Amino acid sequence: MNESDERGRRWTLALGVEPEDAQGGGLSDSDRRMSAALTALYGDGEDVPKKGRGGLGGSAPRVAKWLGDIREFFPTPVVQVIQKDAFERKGLRQMLLEPEFLATVEADVNLIADLVSLRGVMPEKTKETARIVIAKVVAALMERLERRTADAIRGALDRSRRTSRPRFADIDWPRTIRANLRHYQAEHRTVVPERLIGFLRQQHRIVDLDEVTLCVDQSGSMASSVVYASIFAAVMASLPVVATKLVCFDTAIVDLTQELADPVEVLFGVQLGGGTDINRAVAYCEDRIERPGKAHLVLITDLYEGGDAEALVGRLARLSLIGVNVIVLLALTDTGRPAYDPALSAKVAALGIPVFACTPDQFPGLMATALRRGDIAGWAAEQDIKLIRSDN
Known part of the structure; x- marks a missing residue:
């Protein structure tokens, strides 16, 4: 596709595809599905997509298919933004009470907050699915934040005291590199440290x-x-x-x-x-x-x-x-x-x-x-x- 065709494709996707024009506009089947997924949310209609209109409908299967489409076409951060817009613009919050729907969403912190706020009105079957979804997000957050938090807090490092036998996480790399510049290995373009300089940790009783x-x-x-x-x-x-x-x-x-x-x-x-x-x-x-x-x-x-x-x-x-x-x-x-x-x-x-x-x-x-x-x-x-x- 040349630059002119690609520009036309992007404008067509940005402006939306009318149903009677769905076969035109130089769009592939994938492009038309992408356009339909966005039109369903950002069109100005209520339920059924028609000329200049769109909607997500009220059934879990239809919404689940729509969620599958946006996950296919967009990266996770964009999916999360689109989901948030869907909950706010199309009144989909009640769909979170259906386990079939809940199992299909792209979970993030905002969704977890929604689930926590709704748990008092959830049926027991949905509550179990919600717990699984929450556990998945919690595990991802723990993986992202746990080590950094543990190192920082165990860290409470006393940076006024130094040691020549630091643990790896406590090495003061700028001082170590400066102290070992004479050991620079030109062929490897790196410094081989003969002496490590690091911080002593505070000891807590x-x-x-x-x-x-x-x-x-x-x-x-x-x-x-x-x-x-x-x-x-x-x-x-x-x-x-x-x-x-x-x-x-x-x-x-x-x-x-x-x-x-x-x-x-x-x-x-x-x-x-x-x-x-x-x-x-x-x-x-x-x-x-x-x-x-x-x-x-x-x-x-x-x-x-x-x-x-x-x-x-x-x-x-x-x-x-x-x-x-x-x-x-x-x-x-x-x-x-x-x-x-x-x-x-x-x-x-x-x-x-x-x-x-x-x-x-x-x-x-x-x-x-x-x-x-x-x-x-x-x-x-x-x-x-x-x-x-x-x-x-």
Whole structure:
């Protein structure tokens, strides 16, 4: 196909194919199926595709076929965007209650949040399928995030102390390379290090463990953050160097600490939706802090407080004053772009408490910095993360 034909093909796909023109336009059978799949969602009709219109219909088999088509034609990130649009534009959320449909979707964090929010109305048969889908996504997330989180947290590296016999993960590569430049092998275009330079790890005694509490807003707007926070809590709970707690809240409080050995069970314990009483949740966590000087409270919320906002600010100020390392995450999502209450965020930031959002890939580095009682603002600047300022 020459450049002109390819340009025409792309314009035809972008504009859509009329049924009576389906055999024309220089499109292959595959192109016409791709166009039909997109027209079904982004056309302006209701159910049956016709001139200038499209729809997904109301039956699980038809939607399942449509999902199969978009998975064939588009990469996974695009499939997830199209699915999200389908749920919002075509009212397909009820289809998640059908196990036949659920088994065909491309699962991601947003879908998991939908399943968690719907589990109370799911038939038992669908609930089992949902558990399988959630377990699959959790396994993928654990594979992506577990090692990095474990290394970073075990890491709490004391970078002021050096060793010439470091573990591989603790090698300071820039210093090692500079110290071994005289051993450069021109024929191999590499440095063969004679001496390794690395960091010494801090040694934690069991009785002196840092306490990390993830206090997570489970109101509907925080759905993706809840999923990621649950995964990270489960990972940290598996590490012997920290004592991890997970508390989720809306107007009620659910302490999921005892479930952390099974992240799927944790997610099934979350109840997305409802109002928000942040002050009450922080009070609950405050009562369970045993050693403030070794405690870290990561409050994950958009700070839209339905309870007593002034009492919340006072409580966070008191926790910070007695030595608790308080961090407020406005979102823990792939975009890292939160919607939040700017007025309350500014008041919390005025206490000297870091207030910002981050992505799951940044979270391990955040926790490593927090456990070292390092400079969170400096770390955020390195990550190009904007902290909320008290004058925002």
